[in-house]
Amino acid sequence: MTNFSGDILLGALFPVHERNATYECGRIQDEGVEQLEALLFTLHKINNDSALLPGDKQRFVGIFLILWPLSEDCALSQAFLRGFSSFSSQGFIARSSVGFACADGSSPAYRHGAFDRVVGVIGGQSSAVSIQLANLLRLFRVPQVSYQSTSPTLSNKHRFGYFFRTVPSDVNQAHAILELLRAFHWTYVSVVYSDTDYGNKGYDKLQELAARYRICLSNPQSIAADHYTDPDYDTVIRSLTHRSSARVVVVFADKGAARSLMRAAWRRRARFVWIGSDAWSGLESVAQGHEEVVEGAITVSPMVQPLNGFERHFSQLTPDNNALNPWFPEYWEEKFQCRLPDFQETPFNNQFRLWCPSGGRRPRPGYRGLQFVRDAAYAFAHALHDMQRDRCGSQHQGLCAAMAREMQGDALKRYLEKVSFKDEGGKTFRFLPSGDAPPRYSILNFQRLDNDSGAADGGAPRYAWRHVGSYSLGDDGEAKLDLDLEALRFKADEPRFPHSFCSAPCRRGQAKLQLEGDTCCWLCSNCSQYQYLADEFHCRDCPMGTVPDPESKARCLPLPEEFLSYGDPWAIAALAVAALGAAAVVFVALVFRSYADTPVVKASGRELSSMLLLGLLMSYALTPVIVAKPSAWSCALTRFFLGLCYAVCYAALLCKTIRTARIFGGGRRRLRYTSPRSQLLLAGLLISVQATLAAAWLMLEPPSVAHVYPSRARNVLVCQGSDRASYLLGLVYPSLLIGVCTVYAFKTRKCPEGFNEARHLAFANYTTCVIWLAFLPLFLLSGSPTIRTLALSFLLSLSGAVQTACLFAPKVYIALCKPAKNTREGVMTHHHGGRCAAVGCAMHPPLALNNLAKADNLDNMAAEAAAAAAVANVKPHRGQSKTL
Structure with missing residues (x-):
């Protein structure tokens, strides 16, 4: 653990070390250190921003850092649980219970008796960590903002009411892919997905949303990448080619599975329009060696913006001038494969035989997506700024008593829900009602380069991923897909993208009769006179008293009510007899x-x-x-x-x-x-x-x-x-x-x-x-309500006339x-x-x-x-x- 003092504290969690089966902490992890430095860099900018959080600019916002080892196939480690338990017992539990005492019975004296206010947590990185962390933090009503967890599970506000994130959910990627398919009127497509949590959840979400976009997902193929061999991939391609009407294939798979699939398509000379997910979007390695097969592919990937000024700042850091980060020396040794004289020996640096030189080396950050860490810090900063303005007044400097009383829990959560600021790209950032970040994706198209001198000289043609559009939510919450249609291209010899549908749409009042073996192909059948189109596949009988809407055939309209009115000739006769x-x-x-x-x-x-x-x-x-x-x-x-x-x-x-x-x-x-x-x-x-x-x-x-x-x-x-x-x-x-x-x-x-x-x-x-004997059969046996009504009225009149005449x-x-x-x-x-x-x-x-x-x-x-x-x-x- 480490901390950086301030009037307000934020907890932060980063995967600084890899998980190791032998040691509690594995090797240093570059992305965790870079994310930590990005947060420190951002907090320094926040504390020096005169327009944000007026007060003692050197101490207003600080961090309390917890770092834990992480691997892709495990949940929270014991190190994290011990670290965060200490953090929570010293902070959240202590302030939540007056009767809290230390293990030895003494009163808590966190940070030498000056307990700083921990108002929120930034992290974690993986969805598994964030889910368990969110379950723990909601007990203390502490807001949490993740910078990388994308699982759709975390969008459930009933379970994770205090969880927010600065990255979009994978649900939005499915929306982006389906929006792209709808833009090209591709209504009949095949799907290939990897048999992993990433691929299965991605396919499930595509399948769940496809009907809303009126798109049919045909012939789904699951790839077990750990067990599949080349013949297995050839079988997948052969199955795809049998669906001649489905010219478009959505590949929601990891990069390894995508690369093997493209290699199999190259072997069988298959020609498809590939729609790719973010796992292999923009990667040259997926297309390397079979570019002509991948050519024309359209993929989506999260929109990444460089963190302004961070690369220059990071390149100036050294173990000597970076005292805030106790893991930076270890990062330095791993980065440059050398030993620092004053740093302790670890199971991982004892293999380095060279001593690190005193100067001349400059680290370069390699992790993309540091702006998501920056957005998490700014979300808390702007929420606290809005709270200070409302509770303390615009002229107040630093904390006031009113803000100190309401800074934790529900109050800060409400301000986070309404926070709004500009991200690194100059666009407005605000959380969605689900707590997710606005979905922003880049649309890439793999193309053969024009004016390729290598191809002109007889050499191999060159290809590249080209940015052709974006997908995002507007300020009004509506999805917006921007495509540069002139820049999009399928093949060099076939610039226009092919159609991909199985059957033409049915006319109004016709139902689709699905063909056996494929739910996306159909014949059209007319509904009968008194049937309406309940959905695109079924005709249903209208309830009694209704008829199909002649315009849409999609609903039933009530028939006009019939009843014996005073203007009816028989009613006039009955009234005349009664009047006489x-x-x-x-x-x-x-x-x-x-x-x-x-x-x-x-x-x-x-x-x-x-x-x-x-x-x-x-x-x-x-x-x-x-x-x-x-x-x-x-x-x-x-x-x-x-x-x-x-x-x-x-x-x-x-x-x-x-x-x-x-x-x-x-x-x-x-x-x-x-x-x-x-x-x-x-x-x-x-x-x-x-x-x-x-x-x-x-x-x-x-x-x-x-x-x-x-x-x-x-x-x-x-x-x-x-x-x-x-x-x-x-x-x-x-x-x-x-x-x-x-x-x-x-x-x-x-x-x-x-x-x-x-x-x-x-x-x-x-x-x-x-009269009664004649009336009763007429009343009871007649199927006409009009006859029964008239019989009743004439019964009264005739009976009265008989008594009048006889008596x-x-x-x-x-x-x-x-x-x-x-x-x-x-x-x-x-x-x-x-x-x-x-x-x-x-x-x-x-x-x-x-x-x-x-x-x-x-x-x-x-x-x-x-x-x-x-x-x-x-x-x-x-x-x-x-x-x-």
Whole structure:
């Protein structure tokens, strides 16, 4: 470990040593030392930047360095775990727990009691190290910025919420390759990938994203580079050539596998457009010896910018003037293969026999990508600068109390998420929502050089990688592919790139029928009349009540709703019948009102007749509700009043017949509850039963509307359940009332004509039953919602018309046309000779007169009728008229 003091500390991790099976630390690793020096160089620039982090410019930002041995096939080493555990125990745990104590029980006194604030960590390099480091740092809510880890796993913000990186994820490379394919309209390509973590994850991401770009990946070939021989590579090329339509091959492989693949293509004289990943992009060694096969290849690689001023700075470093880096002497010895007199002996420098000279040697950095280390440091610096400005004010110098309290954890993380600055290329750098760096890639094209003097002289032609474009995300987050199409070239003898597709796109409304053995080639098939194109491969039936969109065939549109409107001819007929019936009821009511004191009206029972007329009017008034557009309200009213209007009518009729039967069949008993008020109360109780049942039905099964489909091309709006027999539950109770009423009408058939409605009531009931018997099959068996609705409305109107004609028309006729019969004598006339034997008209005359005279609420006509019935119990004298 080492540290470089400052008001704010950053942890940093670099792979200074290689991993070694024998020793804890292996050989010095050049790239780790160069990355460390790049960070020190960057921190020096930050601390000397007058526009960034105002304060003591020599001490504002420092680093606390942890260096660990690294190899490509291992995770965190024991050295790293020990080092970072010490770092975390002295820093993060100590500040997170007041009760933290050292191993010997003493209080922590890190850095001689002056605990500097460690606010974040820069590193690690490999994804394996960064994943384990991120799992540890998130426990202490410490932000981490990696400069080289590219695994897509680290983009998961749910697992790694405090992780950021200044390099793009490998996911973005897949996007760049697919964007390149789409730009050339290459929709059918082959894929070759190495059987490594790099190749497998790259292929998986290509396969995951290909559908989004409408590109088919055909004939994937996996290469086990450690086991493949030349015949195996020849087999891969032979398989690629069998797909004659796939002229483009994406190679997501390491450089060794790519080189062997190109050599096999050269042996078989294969001619493809190669699309390469960053592992072999721009490498001369891949094409060496078979350039004519690689010619035309297009590859992507991360956009690299030189770190301005660093090469000059690094070349001036020596073991004598670089005291900040304790590993620089070891780097010097390994670089120049010599020994330094004052440096300790290691297992790796004891083989050097020469002493290093005092001067004249200048190291040169060889690692590309040092700007990513620089960006990591500047990300922290700008985040801290923004925090200082917000917490301390723009004029404050150094740390303030408010910033010191909120500098760790979530607060700094939020500023890192919003940080923005210029990178070495002058472009704006900011983290994506996933914590990744903006994806920036160079597009390279392997070309034969123009004006090649060697080829002109008969020598071998020369080739080179040429920069032909770039891929990046714009400030608005949109992917941007810039290609110099004039600079791009396939072959010297074929400058234009070939097409690469299997089947032409299908027309609108056609589905692709994939050919067996290849999912990227298809035949086109038309969808049927009522099918839509669910995706490019499948036709699906539209749901009932919908039809395919005639424009796109890619969705289903609802059919227009059908319902019985007031403008329909049948609806007009139903409304007209109901209106005539309602007018007839109103006419009868007016006649009864005008002739209220006449015997014929009195004998019919004015109160119950009024109730009967009200029920008839309700039945006619329900027709406009039934034929209206179905809604929750109209459905509720229909279900409630369908049975209620019948219940009102037959409750009134039942009370009338019961009253007549009791008056003329009471015998010697005293009559009770025969007054109009009692009759109305009884009718109200009978009606309340129906109202209660209907209300309970509505609560148990709330009214709603539904759609029914008599045919595939129709969408009919109806009340929920109107197509089922249960919709007629409201008529069960009125049916019982009709039956009881008919029984009592039969029992009173021989009473005086003015009080006896048995014949008319029986005829009305018989006719109603006939209407119902005709209606029920029509309602239950018809498949047309319109017919069921009309049947229901005509049922109400016809039933009401029968009752109006049978029960009221004779009385209206007598009142208007036969006033001579509208007398007491006419009302008291019997239909047949004899007594009212059917109801037991055996009442003793004096007792009958006495009982009826004491009935306070019986009207005069009823009293007279009862008296007549009592007299009728006495046999008339011979020759006496039977008319009283």
